[in-house]
Amino acid sequence: MNLSMLFSSKRAIAAAFAFAGAQALHAQDSVRYSDYQRAESFLGYNTSSLVKNLNINPHWTDANNLLYSLFENGKDVHYTLDPSTGKITTTNVIKNDPPGMFNGRRLSTRGVVSPDGKKEAFIRNYNLYVKVIATGKEIQLTTDGVKDFGYATDNAGWKHSGAAVLRWSPDSKKIATFQQDERNVGEMYLVSTNVGHPKLEAWKYPLPGDSIVAMIQRVIINVDQPKVIRLKKDPDFHRGTLSDDISSSGTFDDVDWSTDGSQLAFVSTSRDHKIETFQIANANTGDVKEIFQEKVATQFESGQGTINWRYLPESKEIIWYSERDNWGHLYLYDATTGKLKNQITKGDWLVTQMLQVDEKKKEIYFMAAGKEAENPYFQQLCKINFSGKDLKVLTPEVGTHKVQFSKDKAYFFDAYSQPNIPATYVVRKSSNGDKVTELGKADITDLVKTGWKAPTPVKLKAGDGVTDIYGLVFTPTTMDPNKKYPIVDYIYPGPQGGSVGSWAFSPSRGDNQSLAELGCIVIAVEGTSNPNRSKSFHDMSYGNMAINTLPDQIAAIRQLAEKFPIDTTKVGIWGHSGGGFATAGALFRYPDFFKVGISESGNHENRNYEDDWGERYNGLLQNSDYESQANQTLAKNLKGKLLLVTGNMDDNVPPFNTYLVVEALEKANKDFDMLIYPNRPHGYGPDAYYMMRRRWDYFVTNLLEKKHPKEFVLGK
CATH class of the missing domain: 2.140.10.30 (Dipeptidylpeptidase IV, N-terminal domain)
Incomplete structure (x- = not known):
């Protein structure tokens, strides 16, 4: 081999090693197209179809029989249950009136x-x-x-x-x-x-x-x-x-x-x-008689899901809902005199929905939260006498129960589950909760085969270090316990709802698991001031909605870092609507903790949002400092990466809320990113999947500090 050939060979070998090294480095610095495909596989339109009997379509007939369907041997099989005998027979396809009929x-x-x-x-x-x-x-x-x-x-x-x-x-x-x-x-x-x-x-x-x-x-x-x-x-x-x-x-x-x-x-x-x-x-003359008033120091709550009061003209009584003892309970009033007769329910738990009232038997059927020590958000069906005696839990299994009564109210269908445990379906007697029969269970076998795993429920301490709060943690299915992961906090601060939402089983919760698959840990934590807890818990941010549960989120992340491989120097946060308000507030109020945020359609200035919202949870304008709570007043504090998003035809949270923040950031000479959806409302309509993809890209680039595939298409 001559000298020139030797040098050429060495150059070729060196080039090959350099190319291989560059490929390896590029792989480490990039989230690949296949990673996005895998992340997409965890979205609801892919996971729901892999769960057999995710919803068995229960329907009570006028004859008090239950129609339902189960997926068996590759097809839906329709059944009729006669709860009086327990007999189950196959039946024809369940037909209901189509919409508009x-x-x-x-x-x-x-x-x-x-x-x-x-x-x-x-x-x-x-x-x-x-x-x-x-x-x-x-x-x-x-x-x-x-x-x-x-x-x-x-x-x-x-x-x-x-x-x-x-x-x-x-x-x-x-x-x-x-x-x-x-x-x-x-x-x-x-x-x-x-x-x-x-x-x-x-x-x-x-x-x-x-x-x-x-x-x-x-x-x-x-x-x-x-x-x-x-x-x-x-x-x-x-x-x-x-x-x-x-x-x-x-x-x-x-x-x-x-x-x-x-x-x-x-x-x-x-x-x-x-x-x-x-x-x-x-109703014939229009004459009105005032029976009684209830006054509260903050805001009156009548329930979470249904109005929890009833007028009982035959007995001349009123069932009233109140949080006067710090918990949402039922009270019996005399409808003639307006005097309190007795408290019906009591204890360190609350009534969430009053479902049925039997005026003749003087019994109330209601959903209650907080009776389970494992998780205060789990809801169970209970019944009680008007006198407050004979309280009975009719659905004793741990979890969130969803019920439907038969037409004669003698039986009810019960679906119960937990965030990490699929639903079981049973029919019970209303009188005592005894099971008539178990109809079936949701089957996640095919879903698990794909590598899917459920989120991890967690119990933590709030920002005050005392109050218990609860949430869900989503980790990569291939998580390396020896590696530190950035964390993304999905936030909805309420105060009429929360980040987790339903505590029932779901194969997908937005794109939380999808984001985790891209290389981070994702959390959804119910902070203080959210509903379905005590009155004092719900009122912890009354008069200052800008708190937005942020101290609770920070405390939760620090505690979770002791249990999960979380890099607390790389904290991202995102949310929509109230969550958009909270996200921008997080980067402005805690700029050294939250590094990357995506604020979608936020009500950043509640003087620019409809009156009933702010005046309920903040108080009247003259009694609350709306100015100091507005995000644009703190925009100058921004240090991290912030993406602001709005639809220009948002008739819920008008886009001017976001424009105020944009104006303040520009005046403060701050760098930020912005995405506008022309002719789109609050939820972005058909552009929602585009927003999701842009969200993934933004966190991959700015939080994971990696490259992402160009213009990946979701929802196709």
Whole structure:
């Protein structure tokens, strides 16, 4: 071999080693296309199909039989259970009315069907109509409804959906509703993105501190011979005892008819949600009698999921929900005198939903949280006597129970599970909770074969070092215990909900596990001030929503780093809506702890968000320092990487909330990133998967400090 050939050979060998080394280095510095594919495999549209009997579609018939289906031998098999005998037989495919149909007849889908199934009430041109379903004949019930002063209008502060908000009387002869006055309420504006003149969207949107907000004038309407009876009282604030809206799925959430339709009980809520007034109206004259009031120092809570009060005209009693002893419990009142008769439920746990009331047997069926020591968020079905005696837990298994009663209320279907334990399905007797039969279980065998694993439930201490908090940890399925991983904190701070949401089993929870598969540990922690705990727990951020459970999140991450291989120098955080508010606040208030954040559609300035939200959880503008809580006032503190996201047609949290933060960051000469979705609402619509992919890219680049595949497509 001559000298030139020798040098050429050495150069070739060196080049080969250099190329191999570069490839190895590149592999270490990159999250590959195949990694994104694997991450995608953990999203719901891939995992749900791998779980047999994830939902067995239970349906009670009028004959009190249960129809359900199980996946067996490669197909769905449909069954009928007769709970009185325990006999199970195969049956034909379960058929229900398709959307927009009722007993085979087409509806408007935005109307409300009467209890007898014969009529449907709906809104047209700000007035209320009914349609006779059998013939299609329409009857106009009101004539004086006009723009911004219409009948049965839902969602003050939101663009009107067209759905009617009302409550039929049990005899289908009367309707309880209201005429909503927004005539002088301030407006919100959004402008479309298009070629040519943009479209202006404008609707009534009251803000905290506005002198004029949406009000309702309560009415009762006779249907057969149309007549409007106005209740003889001052207009009420457009408030609900359950949530920040008076409407709930097309019905009043704060009214209750007597059986004969002669009386209407209802609750008026003060503007700041601190005073609840129980009243009973004469449905024929409109006369109103005040029965009692309850006043609280912060905000009144009437339950998590349903309104937890009932009017019992036969016994002249009221079942009332209150947190006066620091826990959400039921109380029995005399409906004539307004005097308290007795406390029904008590203890260091709470009633979340009152499901059934048997006035003759004087029994109440309700869901309760906090009776399980393992996790206070697990919910069980209980029953109790009006007197407070004979409390019985009807679903004793540990976990979250979801129940459906038979038509005669003698039996109920029960699905119970935990975040890491799939559902078991049983039918029980309502009288004592005894099992009639076990129908089956969700089967995750095929899911586990893919390498899937459940999140790890954890119990931690809050930022105060005393209060117990709970959460879920998602780790890579191939986690190396000798390696430190960046952590991503998925946050939704409430205060009407939380990061975990349901504590029932789910094969996927958003993209938490997917993010973990890309090379990090992901957490979702229910911080203090979230619901389904004690009153004092829920009120821990009252008057200062900017706390956003952030001290709890920091404390949780530090504790988890003692149990999991977490690199606490690489902390990311992201959230949507309230979680977007919390995320930007995290990077502004704790800039040395949170290094990377993705803030989606955040209500960064609650003076720019609808009145009922801030005034309920922060208090009235004059009583709370909204200014110091606003994210734009602290934007100058940013040190890490921040991605701000908004849809420019967001009619829930208007984009101007985000623009205020953008303006402050620019004035402070801060670098940040931004993503805008033209013509998209709060959830980004069909662009949600694009946002998810951009979220993965942002954390891979800035938290994992690696390269990512270019323009990976999700949701295809």
